[in-house]
Amino acid sequence: MSTAEQQPPATPSDALLGPADIRELAEVLGVRPTKQKGQNFVIDANTVRRIVRTADVRPDDVVVEVGPGLGSLTLALLEAADRVVAVEIDDVLAAALPATIEARMPSRKDRFALVHSDAMLVTELPGPAPTALVANLPYNVAVPVLLTMLDRFPTIERTLVMVQAEVADRLAARPGNKVYGVPSVKANWYADVKRAGSIGRNVFWPAPNVDSGLVSLIRRSEPVKTTATKAEVFAVVDAAFAQRRKGLRAALAGWAGSAAGAEAALVAAGIAPLARGESLTVEEFAAIAEHKPAAERPAL
Numbered sequence: 001m002s003t004a005e006q007q008p009p010a011t012p013s014d015a016l017l018g019p020a021d022i023r024e025l026a027e028v029l030g031v032r033p034t035k036q037k038g039q040n041f042v043i044d045a046n047t048v049r050r051i052v053r054t055a056d057v058r059p060d061d062v063v064v065e066v067g068p069g070l071g072s073l074t075l076a077l078l079e080a081a082d083r084v085v086a087v088e089i090d091d092v093l094a095a096a097l098p099a100t101i102e103a104r105m106p107s108r109k110d111r112f113a114l115v116h117s118d119a120m121l122v123t124e125l126p127g128p129a130p131t132a133l134v135a136n137l138p139y140n141v142a143v144p145v146l147l148t149m150l151d152r153f154p155t156i157e158r159t160l161v162m163v164q165a166e167v168a169d170r171l172a173a174r175p176g177n178k179v180y181g182v183p184s185v186k187a188n189w190y191a192d193v194k195r196a197g198s199i200g201r202n203v204f205w206p207a208p209n210v211d212s213g214l215v216s217l218i219r220r221s222e223p224v225k226t227t228a229t230k231a232e233v234f235a236v237v238d239a240a241f242a243q244r245r246k247g248l249r250a251a252l253a254g255w256a257g258s259a260a261g262a263e264a265a266l267v268a269a270g271i272a273p274l275a276r277g278e279s280l281t282v283e284e285f286a287a288i289a290e291h292k293p294a295a296e297r298p299a300l
Helices: 019-029 045-054 072-080 091-104 106-111 139-152 165-172 182-190 230-242 259-268 282-290
Strands: 062-066 083-088 112-116 132-136 158-164 191-199 212-219
Touching (some): 019 091, 045 072, 045 132, 045 212, 072 091, 072 132, 083 091, 091 106, 091 112, 106 112, 139 158, 139 165, 139 212, 158 191, 165 182, 165 212, 182 191, 182 212, 182 230
Parallel strands (some): 062 132, 132 158
Antiparallel strands (some): 191 212
């Protein structure tokens, strides 16, 4: 048997990063993960494969990834998708990622694009419109980044994000749940949201002090039916949960101009004035927004 016959055929997964690869890359780059930037690098290839499977990444997908770090998930996404666009804010990591892709997956390098920017500032992406968002989001900015990306890129149909377990619970919570709140309602404006699994601490370097969770968001086939704008609906949501222990008549008094005005809007929307925000669906918040009292004109 020849040497060539003895060697097992190379597989795409050989390109994925393992714990030793991650630490070596970090050492070469002089990278030390910081809590300030919410950096926890995934060092387990099986975990990134699982994320890609759970995200239902397809061969024709254009995937946007926020916070690719050293490229663990990026490489796994490149195996499965048509294209990957990575958005990275860190100067060192952004500079190094294209070289990592070229070294470990040269046949896919033309299918990769890097945007060196804060994801909150990105308003357009290179190449075809994204169809999926898959990311290990920095814990400290996970919710605003997620909501911003869903808002700015309506072609994103499927999203899977890894976030702090507590944040995952909040995003996926249903009305009546004690952790149901602003993130839950606003995420549901865009998508059907559900928990998609849990991730242990030992697959990260450094290991975080909290567990992580996967959240799946499937874009609504039809937007919430309302004559109110998103901004108008979100204003009601923010007001309702700013004083979440109060009934909505009191919590929405500032928003409506008075407690009586809030009660009128609630009654018109078919909501009990003493109900609390945590019991309402996004559709019910939209109904309240539609009935905001007109501002009283000052006396002449």
